[in-house]
Structures are given as C-alpha cells and as structure tokens.
Amino acid sequence: MTKQLFEPLKLANGTVIKNRLYKGAMSEGMAKNHRPTDELIRVYQRWAHGGIGMSLTGNVMVDSRYLGEPGNVVIEDDRDMDALKRWAQAGTENGSHIWMQINHPGKQSPKSLTKEPVAPSAIPISGTAGSGFNPPRAMTRDEIKDTIKRFVTTAEIAKEAGFTGVQIHGAHGYLVSQFLSPHDNQRTDEYGGNLENRMRFLVEIYQGMRDALGEQFPISLKINSTDFKEDSFTEDESTAVIKKMAELGMDLIEISGGDYEKPKMMSDGEVYFLDYAKKISREVDIPIAVIGGFRKKESMTEAIETTDVAMIGVARPLVLRPDLPNRLQNGTYNDIELPRLKTGIKVLDDNIGGFAGLTYYEQQISRLGQDLPPKKHTNAWLPLFHLVRTHGPAAISPRRR
Numbered sequence: 001m002t003k004q005l006f007e008p009l010k011l012a013n014g015t016v017i018k019n020r021l022y023k024g025a026m027s028e029g030m031a032k033n034h035r036p037t038d039e040l041i042r043v044y045q046r047w048a049h050g051g052i053g054m055s056l057t058g059n060v061m062v063d064s065r066y067l068g069e070p071g072n073v074v075i076e077d078d079r080d081m082d083a084l085k086r087w088a089q090a091g092t093e094n095g096s097h098i099w100m101q102i103n104h105p106g107k108q109s110p111k112s113l114t115k116e117p118v119a120p121s122a123i124p125i126s127g128t129a130g131s132g133f134n135p136p137r138a139m140t141r142d143e144i145k146d147t148i149k150r151f152v153t154t155a156e157i158a159k160e161a162g163f164t165g166v167q168i169h170g171a172h173g174y175l176v177s178q179f180l181s182p183h184d185n186q187r188t189d190e191y192g193g194n195l196e197n198r199m200r201f202l203v204e205i206y207q208g209m210r211d212a213l214g215e216q217f218p219i220s221l222k223i224n225s226t227d228f229k230e231d232s233f234t235e236d237e238s239t240a241v242i243k244k245m246a247e248l249g250m251d252l253i254e255i256s257g258g259d260y261e262k263p264k265m266m267s268d269g270e271v272y273f274l275d276y277a278k279k280i281s282r283e284v285d286i287p288i289a290v291i292g293g294f295r296k297k298e299s300m301t302e303a304i305e306t307t308d309v310a311m312i313g314v315a316r317p318l319v320l321r322p323d324l325p326n327r328l329q330n331g332t333y334n335d336i337e338l339p340r341l342k343t344g345i346k347v348l349d350d351n352i353g354g355f356a357g358l359t360y361y362e363q364q365i366s367r368l369g370q371d372l373p374p375k376k377h378t379n380a381w382l383p384l385f386h387l388v389r390t391h392g393p394a395a396i397s398p399r400r401r
C-alpha cells in the first residue's frame, strides 16, 4: 500500500503505467464525419506531454445511428485507420498510455440526434432531464448480439491503430449501465431479471473483447458505485459486478456514479466516490481507479499514499491545466478552482447550468487543440453560442456524461 503518485503501476498482464494519474474520459465533440480531426489529436499530444500516465479518450461510439453527443467519434470499421493511428501515436508520446473508451448511449441519445433510441426496455428517462430525449424502444435479442459485436469490433480497431488499452463505459446511465440497472432493465429473457442476467451484456462484451484482443491487452471498465436512485443499481450490486469482472480477468476498474436523472458524476464536491473505491480496493485484487472532484494536491497524494486505490482520475482540471501532472511532480502545482458558469437567469441556471458547464469544457478542449490558452470566465452564454455555431440550434438539449 505504501506507494506514491509518481510511482509506476504494473498491471497483472505486465503493462506498466508510468504514474498513478490518468485523464478521465471527456467527450470532445470535435469529430468531423465521425472521424478524429487534427485538433483533437493535438489535444492528446498536449496531455501526453503534460506528464499524464494514461489518457482515456472521450467516449467513442460503436454505432453511427445512436450517438451520445454531436461530434462523437464513431468506429464501425477501419475506414479511418490513418487518423486513428495518428491519434494513438500522439497519445502515447512521452511514455504515456492512451486507452479508448467505447460506448453506446442507449436511451441517453438526445432527440436532436436520434428519433427512436434503443434500450434494454422501453422505459423513458424521467424527470427534467427526460425532456431532451425520445422514449426508447426495447432492443431485440438480435440487436443485443449485434451491439456486443460492435463493441468488440471497435476495440479490435483501437488495438490495431495503436491504442494501448480500451475501456467499456459501464457507468453514467448509458447502455451497459442501463442493462445493469433493475430500474432500466425489465427484460424477461436471459439479459434481464437477476443480476447475473443483467450483467450478461457486459460479460459478453468483455469476453468477446478478451478473445479478440488477447491476454496481454488492457481492458478496463468504468462503473457506477450506485445510480443514486430508488430500485436501481446499488453498491452491493456494483460490488458483485466488480468481483465477477475481476474473476474474469479484467485489468482495471474505474469508479464513478450517477446518470442523467441523478448526475452525481458532475458534482462539485471533493472526491465523492473515494470511500466506495477504498472499500472495493480492499476486497478485490485488481487495480481500482477513482474519478471525480480531485482538485487539491493533498487529496490526490493522500488517496494514493494512504489507501489501496491504484490510480486517480482527473477530468475538468486537465482541460484548464494540461500540464497538471508535470506541475505536481516539479512542485509548481497550485490547487485549482473550477469556474462556476452562470447565465444570470435563474431558471436557465437551474436547468441548463450543468449543461453549459459541459459545453464550456468542450470549448476549452477545442482551444487546447488549436494551441490557444484556456479562457477562464463564468459566462455560460459563451459556450452555448459556441455549441449552436458548431452544431446548430438542435444541439441545445440537456445531456450529461
């Protein structure tokens, strides 16, 4: 357990990550025709040179019919291999890793992007967040099998392009997380019902990837500690899934929480999933990573030095300071405070404040890709205008990752 932030992590398969800091997945919204652009690639080069041990890409979609956000990268075949190779190359400079996060949004595909989303069961998103989404229809068994294959294909292409690992996005209320949840998954076939059945979709994706990628290739999972909803995915269930995935040979598990109805993953508090991550890392042998709220040097060092947690993830601060790891290492890091974005109109701030926040970070990621410094301001209108300019007015619909 005595370990330090800048000490390498060796995975069971022999893979070495040079330090304990990783960049959490952030959907960049920068793809053109589903393909990574030069600017997007440049951002990952900057993060690699900033000293990060590993970067997770923003979620890459497995099916162009079902996007999570405008500007997602989609990989269905190898047509964009050249750009993908350049992306992987940039992300592995300076001894860094780049792992591709792979996702299908299920019912969390906004109205502006999908007329009829698919989900384990035809249960719409409830609450205010629901207004931005069309009600889903239940997937057929053939669609489930096809989607599992798509996750595997995307992972194979990632490996071929030179990405050094992959991650299944099983958190935040997207399709894999919908299958796990007894609230969202009310199927009566072998993909629904008890936890073993609800886990089957994830297990089959993992096993398909393992068969295709081999024992040496890192495969990880981002999973919720809980969905924070009644009758939904609980900590006990999360623990059971993590133990099962560890037994099956998964290489690393990242802890987060929440979904569009309960967006806990975007809370502003400090290190909100750490207690659960600490507990689970004592119970399983595989490395546990945790993300959400790390801002202070002290909390980052403490989490690594005084607990069994193997890695800590940072997302928003790395947009404002891409060289955060180097600064931590050379002693020039000052604790960061994130801007609180406001439109100044209460009803808007209550309803789209968080959303404008996400768009603000997308806009700053795009500036990083153009070698421009981040713009620090709290005016929520600017990112909203940017979004409309880039993707049209339909892009304004509630969303969270």
Ligand SMILES: Cc1cc2nc3c(=O)[nH]c(=O)nc-3n(C[C@H](O)[C@H](O)[C@H](O)COP(=O)(O)O)c2cc1C
Residues within 6 Å of the ligand: 024, 025, 026, 027, 028, 057, 058, 059, 101, 169, 171, 172, 222, 256, 265, 266, 291, 292, 293, 294, 313, 314, 315, 316, 317, 358, 359, 361, 362, 401
């Ligand atoms: C702009 C933006 C995009 C995000 N996109 C994703 C995503 O694609 N996949 C994912 O698992 N999490 C996504 N997240 C959540 C982050 O990975 C992370 O869990 C969350 O921001 C909390 O970490 P932080 O407090 O260090 O920012 C996104 C967050 C932001 C701000």
